[in-house]
Amino acid sequence: MLDDLASAEGFAVLGVTGPDAIPDAGTRLARALADGHGATMTWLAETAGRRSQPAVLWPDVRSIAMFGMNYGPASDPLASLADPAAATISVYARNRDYHDLIKGALKRIGTKFAASAGAGIKVFVDTAPVMEKPLAAAAGIGWQGKHTNLVSRSYGSWLFLGAIFTTAELARDAPEADHCGSCRACLDVCPTNAFPAPYRLDARRCISYLTIEHKGPIPRAFRPMMGNRIYGCDDCLAVCPWNKFAAAASEAKLKARVDLEAPRLADLVRLDDAGFRQFFSGSPVKRIGRDRFIRNVLIAIGNSEREHFLPDVLRRLDDASPLVRGAAVWALERIAPAAAKRMSGARIAIEADPDVRAEWETAA
Template sequence: MPEAQAISTSDRKRASLTAFIKKEAEALGFELCRVVAPDSIPDAPARLSSYIAAGYHGTMDWMPETRERRADPRVLWSEVRSIVMFGMNYGPDLDPRHLQQEPGKGAISVYARNRDYHDVMKGRLKEIATRFAARSGADVKVFVDTAPVMEKPLAAEAGLGWQGKHTNLVSRKFGSWLFLGSLFTTADLNRDAPEIDHCGSCRACLDACPTDAFPAPYKIDARRCISYLTIEHKGSIDPALRAAFGNRIYGCDDCLSVCPWNKFAQAAREMKLQARADLIEPDLRFLLALDDPHFRTFFSGSPVKRIGRNRFVRNCLIAAGNSALPELIPACQTLVDDPAPEVRGMAVWALSRLMPGPEFERLSRERLPLETDAEVRREWMLSE
């Protein structure tokens, strides 16, 4: 009898703590909150090793460097007993692909039109963690994207959704529009059931990719992904891929936007996740004119700020070169004198596509002898 009572007491405590953290999550604006065991992704180490061996991670050297901790939560924190996965909807009001018909505008990924989700989510997760630790007496750690945590496989095992063929999490209720965060704890909590894959024979996300970045379903080659290239990749962009960027200047939502499960998604209800109006359809001429101080001011509180002005303007110049709008020539020509080589190089490329041939050739004859950077000189010579 005493043993049965102890088990019953333990079960009640576990159920009570699980209910408590889910109630706290709902109160703080998380649409989904479910619990998974730390050992729930045993296939992750092999999948991650295969991904890195294929070179699909590009220049993201932090992936191989953190491979062991990333593949197994128990390596990241040996004392963890439960992982709570949180999902916050950031669904847009309109399909963001409509901007592809506006070449004079820059297309910024939906998630980056809001206040930086790292700040929004981490602040709220810390609130939950503080209250949960006080109630449970357990240790806690919270993570939002920046730590070596495989959030999408853990979220799938927790039942928030499944990893679609585009490798992102898909929810039957929120489509492909979910921010993810996690809370690791030494407390024992009730586990939730995983979600099954509902993609079926659909390959809409794979076919929608402008740069053919999916070598196979459920695999992505970052080296061809516009999101990676506009955000993570430094320096010059492969000339063979530039035209496919269109006017995408920070990230790419095509594979997310086309997902049929989005028909069940609703626009984000969180006030702090509503898009800034000036980031929905920003004018390319305005963006091309941003110097570093103005860039920092304009993108204050936005994740765009993290990539820095030079990389961002590089992206805007690719969009300008794809625009076929002669009115962007003056802004691009000014940037031929920019201190940053990556900006100058893309200004050359943009002008080669916007200026009449004889005018560009004259400009090239004037500027090439003055250019000292090898990459920029190569742009002049390739564009002639």
């Protein structure tokens, strides 16, 4: 029954496992947190017990159905990296927020299944303390590659995951084996060397973390490596050889909006809060807020080293947000170092925010 319901809702793959299927996940998570690889994501430690043991999250769970929805791109997701006037947004964020789409579908499936099976259910999509990737591997959907993301032999790197916990006893699927072999493409392509070892990710160095989760100024050492990546990073996903079997997403709401495939940096840097909210309405990009987003855009502008951005950068020097002002100083230093040096003394004297003053002091 679940197979038919999943297919009707657009899911490409379904697998079933149990709440006891990931006994080593807690140990791996504890090691990552002890090494500082969780960066500022304190909720990982706060919810570690529930994450690694599904039965702690819900004691009544007997089976876990894992669902995968294909969001494969129709074209090269890294093509825009070569255009210094464009921005690169992660494939998953180029249209509607998948959390809403998948949660709605799983709720419909769960309601029908619960009524038919007489079982209790709970639906989870990413935001709950559920370790979807280890559970999906245990359910046979794919395996966690050396980049720690799920890889499927049929869909490559491009699967959104969701879970239905149920009190029903369901037949379990066999776990998927690891098919990475000796390949290290995902490790070697990372611009910031965020993988200290295969199957280990240090979020402190990850561009996805830095552009999305990190709330303050991005460390200067990583800014040049970001290129024009302004929301997330797909490099390690896109280079996986298993993507040769992947297909483009069929769900219309997961197909990239044309205006988000390679948006112009000049347009994005001019967005005020209202314009940002309108442009990214319904998009996962919206959740980071306008100020963090413009911070990322200004770093991309700095990396372009194109002087035609100078008027926009100068306007952002007077932005209400210190986070934006600081990024604007760095962008100015990159595209017009002489102008940054000339302006630094007066700006240091009047700037109230210590992080922004530090940027001006470096520019001087």
